[in-house]
Amino acid sequence: MTVKLSLASLKDAAATAAVPAYDPKRLTAGIVHFGVGNFHRAHQAIYLDDLFNTGSGQDWAIIGAGVLPSDAAMREKLKAQDFLTTVVEQDNNRTAARVTAPMIDIIVPGEKAALIEKLADPAIRIVSMTITEGGYFIDAAGHFNPSHPAIVEDAANPGNPKTVFGLILAGLRLRRERNIPPFTIMSCDNIPGNGHVTENTVVGLARLSDPDFAGWVNQNVAFPNSMVDRITPATGQREIDILKQDFGIEDNWPVFCEEFKQWVMEDRFPAGRPRLEEVGVQFVSDVAPYELMKIRILNGGHATIAYPAALLDIHFVHEAMEHPLIRAFLAKLEKDEIIPIVPPVPGINLNDYFALIERRFLNPKIGDTIPRLAQDGSNRQPKFILPSTRDRLTQGKDIVGLSLVSALWCRYFAGTSDSGRKIAFNDESADKLHEAALKAKDNPEAFLAFDEIFGEVSKSGLFRARFAHALQTLWKEGTAKTLELYLAGELVK
Incomplete structure (x- = not known):
């Protein structure tokens, strides 16, 4: 017999899962969070659940x-179970489920006025977001893009915003009118300097319609930088069925994740914050070293294995890591080209950190997928791979492996794997990238024409030569043979 998740069934769920030690009905809101997807519910929400379980910060x-329209569907699924979420944490030697309850409501796109009013509520002291790397309206150099159609529309209609940032500004404007101190804005996305990037977008959008208000935001609103980490795959029927079969719990949208988690933040919260240091969050004066380490080594590592795995018809991440050529490719690239240009991080040995990353990628219980890693490359490549390429070029160092990563991405966007299987894309620029990738088979320069992606890197003669040779080798020899050539030090024209 299974238990359908709800507040009323928590006692029954406790037979197989940890349940809140606090009464969810007694919680009051202090945070509005944009983007209540899997990562948020496996990360920020978990830390808050841990804190509430101590009796603090409720x-x-x-x-x-x-x-987004999909957010309305999310709300209906979670509302039906009183906004509870079952989180299944999976390590190689351990699997455990817990029911979490730190979310007490979701406001959907059709309730814009209610959302802006909630943002103006004095009880709301933090507005956080997990809106993916592509949600910040920035170019390849990380600069705010004022010409994006969504930004142009919000700038012309600040009273009827549609973007996250337009809504945030509407809430701040109302607080200013009511003489209510502003909330802190906290990004939880994998972007270098995510606080600075968020600030540039928020202030930049405000400046387009009201320079005086933009100045007030710039002077009064805090945007702490942070580094977040936890591997969290998408939820499908597989996860729903595993939870039901192994734990006897019916959850409309459970979250499966690895056991490991990390959160490093700057301690800049003028309106106050929960005492998250009590449950493992690390507050530091400068997040940048931790952030750069994670984005270059872990996120860059994901991008490294995604495309050769897809071209070799591999579906799961742990299976990619079990492939000797892919695992060796990752290790050589990290140790030869990525780790040597990552600045020192206080208290961390970077080679030990990479060894931890390898173990995490090898975890078979997570069920993380190559399609998840391969999605949204037009936003991820400029943040996770190309900065390492740029830095090595600036230092006069070679980029054979990093150029191969970019070539693998191009070959992937030709649309078929080495076996001829059709590849399904998940990228806002998929049509343009596919067209360019097909042209690049004969003219590699065609794929490098996207300045918004490659930026200054594409101007390097060395990068263009390395990219072209790697791509031509992929088409001529196939993925496996190309990896063999790279590992043997022979992928150099």
């Missing part, structure tokens, strides 16, 4: 907020 519950 005025910091989460109100979810959405701007």
Whole structure:
């Protein structure tokens, strides 16, 4: 017999899963969070659940907020179970389920006025977001893009915003009118300097319609930088069925994740914050070293294995890591080209950190997929791979492996694997990239014409030569043979 998740069934769920030690009905909101997807519910929400279980901070519950049509479906699924989420943490030698309850409501796109009013509520002292790397309206150099159509529309209609940032500004504007101190804005996305990037987008959008208000935001609103980490795959029927079969719990949208988690933040919260240091969050004066380490080594590592795995018809991440050529490719690239240009991080040995990353990627229980890693490359490549390429070029160092990663991405966008299997893309620029990748088979320069992706890197003669040779080798020899050539030190024209 299974238990359908709800507040009323928590006692029954406790037979197979940990349940809150606090009364969810007694929580009050202190945070509005945009993007209540799997990563948020496996990360920020978990830390808050841990804190609430100590009896502390229960005025910091989460109100979810959405701007996409899919957010409405999310709300219906979670509302049906009183906004509870079952999180299944999976390590190689351990699997455990817990029911979490730090979210008490979700406001959906059709309730814009209610959302702006909630943002103006004095009880809301933090607005956080997990909106993916592509949600910040920035170019390849990380600069705010004021010409993006969504930004142009919000700038012309600040009273009827549609973007996350337009909504945030509407809430701040109302707080200013009511003489309510502003909330802190906290990004939880994998972007270098995510606080600075968020600030540039928020202030940049405000400046387009109201320079005086933009100045007030710039002077009064805090945007702490942070580094977040936890591997969290998408939820499908597989995860729903495993939870039901192994734990007897019916959850409309459970979250499966690895056991490891990390959160490093700057301690800049003028309006106050929950005491997350009590549950493992590390507050530091400068997040940048931790952030750069994670983005270059872990996220860059994901991008490294995604495309050769896809071209070799591999579906799961752990299976990619079990492939000797892919695992060796990752190790050589990290140790030869990525790790040597990552600045020192206090208290961390970078080679030990990479060894931890390898173990995490090898975890078979996570069920993380290559299609998840391969999605949204037009936003991820400029953040996770190309900065390492740029830095090595600046230092006069070679980029054979990093150029191969970019060539593998191009070969992937030709649309078929080495066996001829059709590849399904998940990228906002998929049509343009596919067209360019097909042209690049005969003219590699065609794929490097996307300045918004490659930026200054594409101007390097060395990069263009290395990219072209790697891509031509991939088409002529196939993925496996190309990896063999790279590992043997022979992928140099």
